[in-house]
Amino acid sequence: MEPVIHEEGAIIEYMQHQYLLGIDIGGTSVKLGLFTQTGQLVNKWSIPTDKSKKGAFIVRDIAASVREQLAAEGIKQTQCIGAGVGVPGFVDIENGCVDFAVNIGWKDYPIVDILSDSLGIPTAVDNDANLAAAGEYWQGAGVGAENIVLFTLGTGVGGGVIVKGDIVHGSSGMGGEVGHVTVIPEGGAPCNCHKTGCLETVASATGIVRLAKEQAEKHKQSLLYAKKEQETLTAKAVFEAAASGDSAAESVIDESIYYLGLAAANIANVLNPEKIVIGGGVAQAGEQLLAPLRRHYRTFALENVYNDTAFTLAELGNDAGVTGAAWLAKTYAAGKK
Amino acid sequence: MEPVIHEEGAIIEYMQHQYLLGIDIGGTSVKLGLFTQTGQLVNKWSIPTDKSKKGAFIVRDIAASVREQLAAEGIKQTQCIGAGVGVPGFVDIENGCVDFAVNIGWKDYPIVDILSDSLGIPTAVDNDANLAAAGEYWQGAGVGAENIVLFTLGTGVGGGVIVKGDIVHGSSGMGGEVGHVTVIPEGGAPCNCHKTGCLETVASATGIVRLAKEQAEKHKQSLLYAKKEQETLTAKAVFEAAASGDSAAESVIDESIYYLGLAAANIANVLNPEKIVIGGGVAQAGEQLLAPLRRHYRTFALENVYNDTAFTLAELGNDAGVTGAAWLAKTYAAGKK
Structure with a gap:
């Protein structure tokens, strides 16, 4: 031309x-x-x-x-x-x-x-x-913030980190691997990255289903066990069972989000972001995820860091x-x- | 004028x-x-x-x-x-x-x-x-790197983070609080920040002495116990006792550095720094600190992140x-x- x-x-x-x-x-x-x-x-x-x-x-x-x-x-x-x-x-x-x-x-x-x-x-x-x-920083849930951390909770746990309006890449582009923060230093489940006990092993959809299967075996009267036997045990089903009051499902959700809160707080103690954005399929749980996340985050974040942080769901989807x-x-x- | x-x-x-x-x-x-x-x-x-x-x-x-x-x-x-x-x-x-x-x-x-x-x-x-x-980034141990994490192991654990050649401040200046990463989520010792189980509680000079006192009580034949009784139990004394083969002291040093490695790896999985710089009084232990630190760091860092990271002692002191x-x-x- x-x-x-x-x-x-x-x-x-x-x-x-x-x-x-x-x-x-x-x-x-x-x-x-x-x-x-x-x-x-x-x-x-x-x-x-x-x-x-x-x-x-x-x-x-x-x-x-x-x-x-x-x-x-x-x-x-x-x-x-x-x-x-x-x-x-x-x-x-x-x-x-x-x-x-x-x-x-x-x-x-x-x-x-x-x-x-x-x-x-x-x-x-x-x-x-x-x-x-x-994308979330520019046009989505992160608008107005200069420092954000995104957790994408899907089959795995992905994400990315924005500091002062720019992507954190690190020395060789490995920056932002929030899913591979170790939250269970001893005895954690194997992760696809060849480590064990990564956030991904407990806060991904796959990780939630794994925790749910373990919990179902311990509670055979639970709705979780019934769903497991029907082979309908998805992360969404676990959140639904918890919402309907199934205590086994509640403990799975709480455990998963406890670790997400720990990882988020430890990242935030270092980066002090304005916003922590949660995306991916698991984020469809909405406030059922965010409410306990804020609570667990508060336990592990410095007080000023906690006060600075807004938790929000990703807005741009695909x-x-x-x-x-x-x-x-x-x-x-x-x-x- | x-x-x-x-x-x-x-x-x-x-x-x-x-x-x-x-x-x-x-x-x-x-x-x-x-x-x-x-x-x-x-x-x-x-x-x-x-x-x-x-x-x-x-x-x-x-x-x-x-x-x-x-x-x-x-x-x-x-x-x-x-x-x-x-x-x-x-x-x-x-x-x-x-x-x-x-x-x-x-x-x-x-x-x-x-x-x-x-x-x-x-x-x-x-x-x-x-x-x-x-300072370390500009004229000291960090020269040549654009992304560094500094841990200053003194009475407390301070530090700072440089990303792309600039200080990470976060939304309200709380960025870089590497001493308050939670490394013991349950049952950790109280920290000055009002949380519990912070890195500072186990990797500061104060934290090392606290761990050493606990360990000394369990091993009354140890050099550690003798130093405790003589009231000469400093972080430096613990490193010296470990260097001389006192197994109680060795286990204290290993525990402390295990947590430092965990915190460093979790920060590095997110920031992928070229260099992690260790300063403060405890860093005088030199390779006695760095060697086990690299080993524990390797357990918790992504393989590529581990391969990218050089550990080095701070050079500028005061x-x-x-x-x-x-x-x-x-x-x-x-x-x-």
Whole structure:
């Protein structure tokens, strides 16, 4: 596409309509979103993730889909001033390279070079969990705070940390691994990370179900046991059983949230965030989760730290990743032009 | 002092000799240091802290001492481009106000306005523990790293956290309270912060002595017990007894460092620092502390986090505070002119 020489009025018109592209690559689908510079979502869509040939076609598919979508919206490629992309794996953000993304098949994959070439748009990359935190910070539950901690309670426990309005990466991008804070130093369950007793082993949906199965065996009169026998024992079912007064389920929820409160307080004693944001499927329990979380947090947080912290549910759901990717585009890709 | 109009050569001469003033206010003495802009210490000195009249004379004394010292060095006040001051207490850095410094007597004390007026130099303030971390980061054990965690193991456990080359303050300046990470969630000893089971209760010199007394009572044949009876049971004595093979002392040291490793790993799983720096009196144990610390840290840190982390002893000793204060002067006071 040749650059067009605009007259003065046209340049102003053009400046007023600049967009950011957020891309969130997952194991089954790639989510895409077109945002204004102030973070309003103009359009979102998704395409399947083609994992064949070690993910070699993913960028081609993204680029084709973006061109098609921009054409349909009547937006020129040059109006997209930056793209951000989130990847589920280890990312070398400085070199724009995915070191390892096991769900996708990428290894030492120079995503930024390849994607920015294909799109014709300056591109930056980060880990998808970090970008979910950035998305909530920019347009979701974290708005108004400069320091937030996000716990995403799903199959595992992911998350991310924002300090002074920027993602905490640490020395090699391992920052923000809140799910692998050790909450049971001795005798904890094995974690996928090869340690034991991580927060993930007790506060993920999987961890809650594991605790519930243990508790059910001890209380065969419990609703928990009945659900276990019916093979309907999900994290949601445990919260429901607790809400209906099943004491075995109540003790599982309390144990799980006790450890979440301990981990959150220990992080907060070091980072003193304004907001702790809880997302992921388990966060659907809402106040049934937040109320005991505040209580356990209070036990382990310094008094001033406790007083400073608001607990809140994530607001962006599945859009957190693309929103954070657009934030990344705004912050880095646009800034580095 | 009237500004002098320099000729061109004189201006260049003047630009080449600009200094930073670091001030570290403690309960018994105020340490002062004059630094070049690249962090070289030109001169350091100290004056007693006059705590009478709720600390009302401290700033007057500092200003008089600085004037005298600059005159003796033949340095004009205008060559001091910034001053930084560290205060042991709760500091509102944005408003330049000490909310509360119990050892000194200040409460809601607008230190930045008062000190910059008295000195005639732009001034910035921060908590003294944060500035010790900044000092090690700038000129000490942290050189070369952008992300460090400092544990100062003394009477208590202080410290500070540097992320991306800046102090972590959090929402109200409570950031970096690494001594109050809870390492014994149930049944821990009471801490000065009104919680129980904080790292400070087991990894400070005081905490080590407390553990040693408990252990001595269980092992009356131990060297530890003998030292307890002689009333010579200090943290240093416990390390010495362990070094000489006293198994009771060894178990105390191992327990204390186990908890330090747990706290350090949990902070590092979130912040992924390049360096963890150990300072304070207990750090004089050197490799006797660092070797088991690395081992326990490895148990609780993610593998990549472990691989990224160098453990190192603090290098600046009592100069960390004034050095960090000079860094603050460079970073903030000078920058905001």
